[in-house]
Amino acid sequence: MSGAASPTLEVRNLRTHFFTRAGVVKAVDDVSFTVPRGKVLGLVGESGSGKSVTGFSIIGLVDPPGRVVSGEILFQGRDLTRLSEEEMRDLRGNRIAMIFQDPMMTLNPVLRIDTQMIETVLAHARVSREEARQRARDALGMVGIPSPEERLHAYPHQFSGGMRQRVAIAIALLHRPDLIIADEPTTALDVTIQGQILAEVQKLSATTGTALIWITHDLSVVAGLADEIAVMYAGRIVERGPVAEVLDRPLHPYTVGLIGSVPSRNRRGEPLRQIPGMTPSLLNLPPGCAFRARCPRADEACRAEPPMRELLPGREARCFRPHLEAAAETAA
Amino acid sequence: MSVYLLRRLLQAVAVVFAMSLIVFVGVYAIGDPVEILISPDADQLERERAIAALGLDLPLWEQYFVFLARAMQGDLGRSFVFNEPALRLILQRMPATLELAFGATIMALIIGLPLGLYAGLRPHSPLSRAIMAGSILGFSLPTFWVGLMLIMVFAVQLGWLPSTGRGPTRELLGLQWSFLTWEGMRHMLMPAINLSLFKISLVIRLTRAGVRETILQDYVKFARAKGLRPARVVGVHVFKNILIPVVTVVGLELGSTIAFSVVTESVFAWPGMGKLIIDSINVLDRPVIVAYLMIIVLMFITINLVVDLTYSVLDPRVRLEAKGT
Ligand SMILES: Nc1ncnc2c1ncn2[C@@H]1O[C@H](COP(=O)(O)OP(=O)(O)OP(=O)(O)O)[C@@H](O)[C@H]1O
Ligand code: SF4
Ligand SMILES: [Mg+2]
Numbered sequence: 001m002s003g004a005a006s007p008t009l010e011v012r013n014l015r016t017h018f019f020t021r022a023g024v025v026k027a028v029d030d031v032s033f034t035v036p037r038g039k040v041l042g043l044v045g046e047s048g049s050g051k052s053v054t055g056f057s058i059i060g061l062v063d064p065p066g067r068v069v070s071g072e073i074l075f076q077g078r079d080l081t082r083l084s085e086e087e088m089r090d091l092r093g094n095r096i097a098m099i100f101q102d103p104m105m106t107l108n109p110v111l112r113i114d115t116q117m118i119e120t121v122l123a124h125a126r127v128s129r130e131e132a133r134q135r136a137r138d139a140l141g142m143v144g145i146p147s148p149e150e151r152l153h154a155y156p157h158q159f160s161g162g163m164r165q166r167v168a169i170a171i172a173l174l175h176r177p178d179l180i181i182a183d184e185p186t187t188a189l190d191v192t193i194q195g196q197i198l199a200e201v202q203k204l205s206a207t208t209g210t211a212l213i214w215i216t217h218d219l220s221v222v223a224g225l226a227d228e229i230a231v232m233y234a235g236r237i238v239e240r241g242p243v244a245e246v247l248d249r250p251l252h253p254y255t256v257g258l259i260g261s262v263p264s265r266n267r268r269g270e271p272l273r274q275i276p277g278m279t280p281s282l283l284n285l286p287p288g289c290a291f292r293a294r295c296p297r298a299d300e301a302c303r304a305e306p307p308m309r310e311l312l313p314g315r316e317a318r319c320f321r322p323h324l325e326a327a328a329e330t331a332a
Numbered sequence: 333m334s335v336y337l338l339r340r341l342l343q344a345v346a347v348v349f350a351m352s353l354i355v356f357v358g359v360y361a362i363g364d365p366v367e368i369l370i371s372p373d374a375d376q377l378e379r380e381r382a383i384a385a386l387g388l389d390l391p392l393w394e395q396y397f398v399f400l401a402r403a404m405q406g407d408l409g410r411s412f413v414f415n416e417p418a419l420r421l422i423l424q425r426m427p428a429t430l431e432l433a434f435g436a437t438i439m440a441l442i443i444g445l446p447l448g449l450y451a452g453l454r455p456h457s458p459l460s461r462a463i464m465a466g467s468i469l470g471f472s473l474p475t476f477w478v479g480l481m482l483i484m485v486f487a488v489q490l491g492w493l494p495s496t497g498r499g500p501t502r503e504l505l506g507l508q509w510s511f512l513t514w515e516g517m518r519h520m521l522m523p524a525i526n527l528s529l530f531k532i533s534l535v536i537r538l539t540r541a542g543v544r545e546t547i548l549q550d551y552v553k554f555a556r557a558k559g560l561r562p563a564r565v566v567g568v569h570v571f572k573n574i575l576i577p578v579v580t581v582v583g584l585e586l587g588s589t590i591a592f593s594v595v596t597e598s599v600f601a602w603p604g605m606g607k608l609i610i611d612s613i614n615v616l617d618r619p620v621i622v623a624y625l626m627i628i629v630l631m632f633i634t635i636n637l638v639v640d641l642t643y644s645v646l647d648p649r650v651r652l653e654a655k656g657t
Contacts (some may be wrong), residue, residue, distance in 0.1 A: 003555075050477035059557055061553060061557060089559050089560075089561065091557065091559070092557055092558065092559035093557060093558035093559030093560070094559050097556040097557070097558075098554075100550055100553070100557075102550060102553055105549065105551060105552070106550050106551055106554040107551055108551040108552075108555065108569050108572075108573070109551070109567070109573075109648070109649060110572045110573055110576070110646065110648060111568070111572065112645060112648075119558070119560060119564065119568075120558040120559070120560070121566075123506070123558060123559045123560050123561070124559055137468040155649070157648065157649050168554070171558060263513055
């Protein structure tokens with residue numbers, strides 16, 4: 001029912017708010033992006049910017065007091081916000097899978113790996129237990145776990161962090177989903193393992209046509225992996241575009257600051273340039289540009305709310321005074 | 333694992349030994365049974381003969397060693413009152429207490445687990461608030477008062493349930509049990525509820541706290557992200573995790589339930605060990621008191637060990653550590 005041209009995922013004006021006692025936390029506020037088939041979107045931003053909540057909104061796991069208050073989440077043309085809980089459950093782990101940040105916490109400590117994998121197969125496929133077990137074993141092999149047959153009998157605590165994350169990825173891949181949301185899946189792992197997992201995931205998404213949302217606050221991970229990048233700040237996407245172009249010539253002052261704080265981009269011996277100030281509280285955010293208090297380019301105009309505008313072909317940003325001058329200015 | 337077991341057994345022996353000393357000296361300090369047992373108008377000769385027959389003429393340390401030597405052979409002395417081996421007296425009454433305690437424990441789990449689950453999953457619903465308020469009552473109302481109220485309502489006013497005794501029993505494994513007959517079950521119902529009230533509250537609170545904590549865990553969210561049905565998420569992923577603390581505490585509580593069934597047994601005239609020990613304390617029947625306390629000590633030790641072993645079955649992480657030592 002969806003043509004080849006229609007993207008796997010299209011999020012339009014998504015707003016997810018938490019109705020706490022202290023007030024309304026606008027964790028995701030008017031977020032839009034698309035992820036085409038087989039492509040990787042890197043969703044980056046500081047801690048608390050709303051990346052995870054965006055992911056949970058898509059897969060329908062925002063818990064009270066949070067709620068998707070408006071917007072559309074079109075998955076292969078179907079609006080997920082209108083589906084019943086049972087219809088959503090049928091998609092979860094099946095057509096849409098999610099991988100979490102901390103591999104030490106995502107597997108149930110008291111259940112064996114085979115239990116946790118087989119139940120996932122059986123939740124969506126009418127197959128025998130033996131067939132389900134076979135699929136679980138194949139999936140473990142696919143993510144590079146040695147002697148998968150034996151490892152099926154193990155408990156999570158018998159695996160290292162990297163191995164556990166591979167298991168979680170294997171579980172996510174069980175039904176060859178059309179969309180994977182990976183919420184900082186490699187942050188807790190060391191650099192070599194991170195590299196291996198990145199390479200495997202990239203290969204998978206290219207060969208199976210799976211669309212991928214890769215959430216991270218590490219720009220260097222996104223650089224080698226993503227096709228598109230969306231930068232989040234205080235619940236909003238402030239800049240979006242092809243990854244090479246955005247990293248090469250960021251338009252939004254916040255993106256400029258983020259790039260400046262990546263270690264590898266700094267000359268040796270120079271101190272890291274952190275963005276001054278702190279992420280504002282999402283509770284009762286003042287009107288105007290949310291980055292204003294920390295922005296070196298802020299002026300009177302920024303007391304108003306900047307709209308998302310296309311500033312260059314295929315490049316959008318939410319800023320009144322973007323870095324449109326020379327590319328040289330940002331490279332320094 | 334066997335090293336672990338051996339170490340636990342050695343610890344157990346040491347505890348039993350220490351307890352025997354404490355119990356013996358403690359009971360000696362309570363009072364002199366001679367005044368109660370021997371009629372006031374007995375003459376001096378009769379008195380001395382009786383005292384010697386009971387072994388009360390020896391100094392305390394010698395009495396203790398006689399007791400210890402006999403205890404090694406499974407002889408915990410003869411009751412002054414019944415003139416029967418104390419051990420046999422207690423063992424005769426043990427099935428009644430055991431079935432009452434197990435009945436109460438099972439009832440606490442059957443009632444407490446679902447209520448606690450519900451209260452944990454829907455913490456803000458009016459029913460959950462009612463359950464939690466009820467559990468506070470279960471903790472704070474005195475057992476004897478609740479027992480009397482139960483008798484008042486269900487035995488006296490409504491006449492639905494019998495209020496005293498075990499009812500007819502049937503033999504199983506050479507012992508007499510009430511739960512095997514319908515009348516026996518009816519007799520057991522009120523005492524078991526009475527004894528389980530505190531434990532129901534305990535299970536509710538433990539379960540609720542466990543659920544509240546567990547559903548926030550990443551692995552539960554991940555289980556939902558896998559598309560599992562809510563029944564499986566709660567019934568397997570949440571439930572197996574909360575079972576660990578619940579089994580531990582309820583298992584450990586079993587010892588105290590047996591030990592403190594004294595009150596319930598007295599209220600419902602349930603012919604168990606608790607009633608026996610109260611009667612024995614009244615007449616200072618030392619051998620029975622000592623034997624009872626020793627058996628309770630042994631029971632606590634056994635229960636702790638069994639709970640530890642069960643715990644390692646439920647929690648695979650513990651199993652590994654035990655193997656490592
Ligand atoms: N249950 C909740 N109740 C209230 N506010 C919440 C809740 N969950 C998330 N938030 C708010 O939503 C905002 C976004 O959180 P989110 O977890 O999406 O951040 P993030 O970008 O994923 O950060 P990190 O990099 O630390 O994972 C946070 O500021 C947080 O305060
Ligand atoms: S709108 Fe103004 S304050 Fe906001 S990022 Fe742009 S220049 Fe800075
Ligand atoms: Mg996050």
